[in-house]
Amino acid sequence: MAQISVNDLNFCYDGSFDNIFENVSFSIDTAWKLGFIGRNGKGKTTFLKLLLGKLPYRGTIDTSTVFEYFPYTISEDQMKLSASEFIDDIRPGCEIWRVIYELSLLGEDAELLYKSFMKLSLGQRTKILLAVLFSGENEFLLIDEPTNHLDSSARKKVKEYLASKNGFILVSHDRELLDFCIDHVLVLNRCSIEVQSGNFSSWWENKQRKDMFAQSENQKHRKEIKKLNQASKRITDWADKSERSKIGYDPIKEHDRCISTRAFIGAKTKKMQSRVTNIEKRIDRKIEEKEGLLRDIERTNDLKLTPLTYHKNLLVNIRDYSLRYSDSDKPVLNGITFTINRGDRVALHGENGCGKSTIIKRILYNLGIGHLNTFTESGICEISSGIIVSYVDQDTSMLSGNVMKFCEERKIDRTQFCTILRQLGLERQQFAKNIEDYSEGQKKKVLIAASLAVSAHLYIWDEPLNYIDIFSRIQIEKLLLEYKPTILFVEHDTKFQEQIASKVINL
Numbered sequence: 001m002a003q004i005s006v007n008d009l010n011f012c013y014d015g016s017f018d019n020i021f022e023n024v025s026f027s028i029d030t031a032w033k034l035g036f037i038g039r040n041g042k043g044k045t046t047f048l049k050l051l052l053g054k055l056p057y058r059g060t061i062d063t064s065t066v067f068e069y070f071p072y073t074i075s076e077d078q079m080k081l082s083a084s085e086f087i088d089d090i091r092p093g094c095e096i097w098r099v100i101y102e103l104s105l106l107g108e109d110a111e112l113l114y115k116s117f118m119k120l121s122l123g124q125r126t127k128i129l130l131a132v133l134f135s136g137e138n139e140f141l142l143i144d145e146p147t148n149h150l151d152s153s154a155r156k157k158v159k160e161y162l163a164s165k166n167g168f169i170l171v172s173h174d175r176e177l178l179d180f181c182i183d184h185v186l187v188l189n190r191c192s193i194e195v196q197s198g199n200f201s202s203w204w205e206n207k208q209r210k211d212m213f214a215q216s217e218n219q220k221h222r223k224e225i226k227k228l229n230q231a232s233k234r235i236t237d238w239a240d241k242s243e244r245s246k247i248g249y250d251p252i253k254e255h256d257r258c259i260s261t262r263a264f265i266g267a268k269t270k271k272m273q274s275r276v277t278n279i280e281k282r283i284d285r286k287i288e289e290k291e292g293l294l295r296d297i298e299r300t301n302d303l304k305l306t307p308l309t310y311h312k313n314l315l316v317n318i319r320d321y322s323l324r325y326s327d328s329d330k331p332v333l334n335g336i337t338f339t340i341n342r343g344d345r346v347a348l349h350g351e352n353g354c355g356k357s358t359i360i361k362r363i364l365y366n367l368g369i370g371h372l373n374t375f376t377e378s379g380i381c382e383i384s385s386g387i388i389v390s391y392v393d394q395d396t397s398m399l400s401g402n403v404m405k406f407c408e409e410r411k412i413d414r415t416q417f418c419t420i421l422r423q424l425g426l427e428r429q430q431f432a433k434n435i436e437d438y439s440e441g442q443k444k445k446v447l448i449a450a451s452l453a454v455s456a457h458l459y460i461w462d463e464p465l466n467y468i469d470i471f472s473r474i475q476i477e478k479l480l481l482e483y484k485p486t487i488l489f490v491e492h493d494t495k496f497q498e499q500i501a502s503k504v505i506n507l
Helices: 046-051 083-090 097-107 110-114 121-135 150-165 175-181 200-244 261-294 354-368 403-410 414-423 428-432 440-452 472-482 494-500
Strands: 003-011 022-030 033-038 060-062 068-072 140-144 168-173 184-188 193-197 314-325 335-342 343-348 377-381 389-392 458-462 488-492 503-506
Touching: 022 184, 022 193, 033 046, 033 175, 033 200, 046 140, 046 168, 060 083, 068 121, 068 150, 083 097, 083 110, 097 110, 097 121, 110 121, 110 184, 121 150, 150 175, 168 175, 168 503, 175 200, 175 494, 184 200, 193 200, 200 343, 314 354, 335 503, 343 354, 343 494, 354 377, 354 458, 354 488, 389 440, 403 414, 403 440, 414 428, 440 458, 440 472, 472 494
Parallel strands: 033 168, 033 184, 068 140, 140 168, 343 488, 343 503, 389 458, 458 488
Antiparallel strands: 003 022, 003 060, 184 193, 314 335, 314 377
């Protein structure tokens, strides 16, 4: 057991105008199961890199701990190899039998290590890298979004495994995973950092209670400020009127006044003006208190959507459908049957490699969108004519250039697009950067904002919530439940699927 002490940490990226961390101090224990929570772009991944010593910073991070980081970086050359051929390169000294053992705990066979890494699904690649991570001993694990691209059964395996471990920082936006695995939280608020004992739900409950108290106190401050302003105005008026009465008087109306009265009036006016100054200081203090109360409250605006209504009830008809890629001996899809009717919110559910993304790509292929490898098929896969589709890809690697270029290529309204991004929590200064420099969560928000900016008959979202922060997930859930668009989606966040899906297709 050891401590990690952070004192007066300051960091910003070269060429950036905004500080990621500013005068940050806190301590954590390496025996904790620590959940790391915060908005996209707040600096969670950056902090892990600072622990690893990969970035220069001001301040101190004191620890004797050895760190190991997930996910590992896989080069283009390594992608062409099997994992067994490059494991020792990404983690020197890693023993293959330990990796095989960890893979079995994650529900996979050893043969996965001997297949071309490039041909594996994203979920299978993730499991291999997790097995490599878990194959060591005595390190403090820095685990960055381990369940992205994992199906529900694999998530359960990872969840159970992490729950049996001690000593890690887990960056995740999966509420169920955080509840199951962690005993402490490290939270990047809007203007502060806090450490709390408990899991996600206990922190969320405390946060809501704290926010409600802050808003209640804020209302009291507003009322008091209003009363103080009124008192200040009254006293200022009295002081001005008194000041004007010092010079000149009517001897008939003020027959008892003498020349010495002027000094008395001046002293009285000075006393009134002093009271005004004191009230103004109290007002300033109250305003400062009010702003301090609200500085860490996450303000989330309601998102809007304008879905189109298709003139027929049936949009997609898939019946007894099978598909096999030309370079494969086994079919990806075999005898699949389901329909998408107007207003349906259809979730495709199943293990990695069962064909969820293939179904989506096949539907898009019918519409002339995207690419599909050479294949043979049987059965019916029909999409009604004239349907407008809005698509969110699970892959963000193709994003590049600035916001203006992105909007021009997608033919979407830039003002509307930027407004949606602001509502999803992106700061204005992000719009001056190239999209490839965004965090993974911010890139995903770019794709979601682009989809929401399009009026469509059918929304197709392939793992839209990967890397998306908890606050934005709740925003998106509320949007879909309010506007009820016709949507086909793949999403392994159990709570999201339970909230949104009106129909689940188990593959």
